[in-house]
Structures are given as structure tokens and as C-alpha cells.
Amino acid sequence: MLKGKRILLIVTGGIAAFKAQELIRLLRKHEASVRCVLTDAGAKFVTPLSLQALTEDKVYSDMFSLTDESEMGHIQLSRDADLLVVAPATANILARMAGGLADDLATTVLLATDKPVLAAPAMNVRMWTHAATQANVETLRKRGIQFIGPNDGAMACNEYGPGRMSEPEEIVTAIEALLTTEKPPLERPPLERPLAGKRALVTSGPTREAIDPVRYISNHSSGKQGHAIAAALAQLGADVTLVSGPVGVADPAGVTVVKIESAEQMLAACLAAGKVDVAVCAAAVADWKMAKPASAKIKKKAGSAPPALELAPNPDILATLSKPGPKRPALVVGFAAETENLVANAIEKRTRKGCDWIVANDVSPASGTFGGERNTVHLITAQGVQDWPTLSKERVAMQLAGAIALHLTRKRPAEAAE
Ligand code: PMT
Secondary structure, three states, X not given: OOOOOEXXXXXXOOOOHHHHHHHHHHHHHOXXXXXXXXXXXXXXXXXXXXXXXXXXXXXXXXXXXXXXXXXXXXXXHHHOOXXXXXXXXXXXXXXXXXXXXXXXXXXHHXXXXXXXXXXXXXXXXXXXXXXXXXHHHHHHHHOOOEEOOOEEEEXXXXXXXXXXOOOHHHHHHHHHHHXXXXXXXXXXOOOOXXXXXXXXXXXXXXXXXXXXXXXEEOOOXXXXXXXXXXXXXXXXXXXXXXXEOOOOOOOOOOOEEEEOOOHHHHHHHHHHOOOOOEEEEOOEOOOEXXXXXXXXXXXXOOOOOOOOOOEEEOOOHHHHHHOOOOOOOOEEEEEEEEOOOHHHXXXXXXXXXXXXXXXXXEOOHHHOOOOOOEEOEEEEEOOEEEEOOOXXXXXXHHHHHHXXXXXXXXXXXXXXXX
16 A cells, blocks of 8 residues: 655654664555654664665754755755654654744754644653643644554563554555545544544453353453454554453553453343444354253262263354344454464454454464464454564554455445445
């Protein structure tokens, strides 16, 4: 989608400037061209030489360079771009943009441009939450500037909270979203909440199928992946219902959590959630339950053989939600937990269960996926297979939520023709 697009990347002076280099690499991998403006403060964190090598283009810093003014003035820099991206956007540049200053090349280009502008803030948590910064952000939003992030997390200054620059993958997803909507800046939904007005259903964790009142059949799912997906969708503005089996992880903030034990209860809770735009089934649902759970504890009798457990199939929640009809979500995403022939089995599972996308992950013991912090997934859609690198479960969740946002907010060809 970014092939041939021209991005003018303004790198300002923050510790997150090092991520600008990965952003350039990713944009170029997507066949976009990138030209950089580097502020004096930005040059304290990354060198013009490294940006020049990555962009294969000159890096622009000097407002008063005669050569540049004749060959590539600030107006031309902006004219030649489809989009201006400020990453990292420090508190200082946001204040200067809000105040309409034009005292260096970066602010001059930003004041002179008629192109869309995306800012990826990065600063200390107190600077971000300061009333002055929030007022500047509000002013810029009202003028049509789009924002991505900042994310919550640990920062270089040893504090925790909002202020971390969005990851380069998230910024690329935001750039794609911006460049594929034709709405004028002030009518675009804010990029950081592209799912505002959408409803999402997420299942997470294991189910427990009672053998008797004290024993059950279950699995090793911790709920980390499913809960991270619910949190990521909520962060992007969706109204999220999370149906969770018994897990030790905390409820994500801003999400309606429904706690269940068995697969049948999970199905009932999913159906009770009503019509949603997207359903993500990340729960590890037990395929079988006891045909007849015992009403009293099964007694161990001396000398007698162990009891045979007669199993019956559980309802398939993913297949039920995927059934065509007026209540079907616009997008149904399943997970495939496999220990062998990962991608082939997952492709078959997508067709058999009738979902739109399936996220395949290896759950063999050596992978450490169940209960672990990281996941290596393959996103399987009708268009093909995307192999994602090994990422933290939060990053997988954010990338998946970004892809969902892009899918749900992209114009269908029929609508585009209207
Ligand atoms: O919870 P974590 O420790 O973070 O681990 C994450 C995870 C490995 C549990 C998760 O990433 C994952 O793979 N979830 C799906 C596990 C699973 O049940 O996979 P499956 O291949 O057996 O089922 C395929 C799909 O059908 C899944 O979307 C599952 O939710 C759904 N299903 C399965 C059986 C059933 N009766 N109803 C269902 O809806």
C-alpha cells in the first residue's frame, strides 16, 4: 500500500530518535521513499550520515543553506511529500508547532505545508501529561494534525506511564491508514482511536470442564495473549467485551470482562455480548467435556480400576460466530494452536471453521508460547500468509489490532466508487 508514497520524516531531539532509523527501514521495505529533516537536537541522538545511508538521500537540516534554498527550499520539501511524519515529536516541537513558530527548517516546513501531518510524541510522562503539552496537542488536533501514541511503558528516565514513542510497526500501520483515507484532515477519525464506535468481542484463557465437583479438564493457556488483544483493541478506541476463562492475569483497563469456566458458558457469554464488528477467539477452548460430569466426588476405591472418562464434544465457539447471517461480525479472527504442520493445519482450520483470518502459533513445549511472554505467529487471510517475527504478546496484540483497524476502516471498492 505504501509503494511509491513519499514520506518527509522530521526527526527531533529525543532518546526515541533511534527508533526513527527502524521506521525508515520499514517504510523502505514497504517501497515508500523517505526524505529526512533532522533538527539540531535530533542530531545529538542520530547522525545525518546514518539517516542518509538509510534513506539513500540527502538529509536536510539547515534553513539557510543557499544551495538547498535554490535546489530544495522548504516549500519544495513539503510539496514533494505525500505525508509529513514527526517522529519522535518532543514536547518542544509540539509547542513550537502549536505556537506557529518557524525558527528552523523543521518548524518552517511544518508551518508551510498543506500535506497531512502525523506526529508520534515521545517524552517523559510528566511532560506528556503537563497541561501545557495537552493544550498544545488539543490545538494541533483541532487543526487536523494526527497523532499516534504515545504508548504506556517503562521509559529511559526510569519512570513508567504514557510517553514512549509508538513502535515503528505501529507508525507504519498509522501511515497506511492515513494515506488510504481520502477524507480531509479534520474529518478523519483520530488515528490513535481508529476503532472508536466499533464493538469487539475477545475470548481468552483456558476453559475448565468439570469431571466432578473437585476435578476438571483444562490446558496451559494463561490468558496473556487474549487479554493483550482486548487491551490493544480498547486502546484503539473499540468498545471491548472480553470473555475470559480462569486466568491469573489482571483484567485490562477499559474493557468489560465476563468471567466463565466452561466452553458452554463461554459460548453463552459470547452470544449474550450481542452484535459486534470484530470477534477474536484467542481462548484455548477444551474440545471435549465430560459426557456426564459426576455430581459428587468420584471416590478412589482400593483394588478397583481407574474410572474411564467418557467425553463428549464441546460447542465450537469460533465456528458458531463465523456462521453467515445478519449477526455475523464483519471480521472473525480465530487462533490455531498447533504442534506440527503449523501453517498447513491453520489454513485448513480457517476454511473448516469459516472465520476470515486465523493467527497460527506453535504451541509445542519448546516454543514456550503457552504462558510465555513472546509469540511467533503467522497471520493467515484469504490473500495469503504473513510471517511475523517473534514479538512480545503485547506487540503481537497491537499489530493485530492495527491490522483489524485498517480492515474495518478501509473503504470497500463499492463504497469508494460511490
Ligand atoms: O493464553 P496464553 O498462555 O497467552 O497462550 C496463547 C494461546 C496459545 C492460548 C493462543 O495464542 C492460542 O493459540 N489460542 C487458541 C488455542 C486453541 O484452542 O486453538 P485450537 O487450534 O484448538 O482452536 C482453533 C480456534 O477455535 C481457536 O480460535 C479457538 O478459540 C477456537 N475454538 C476451539 C475449540 C472450541 N470448542 N471452540 C472454539 O471456539
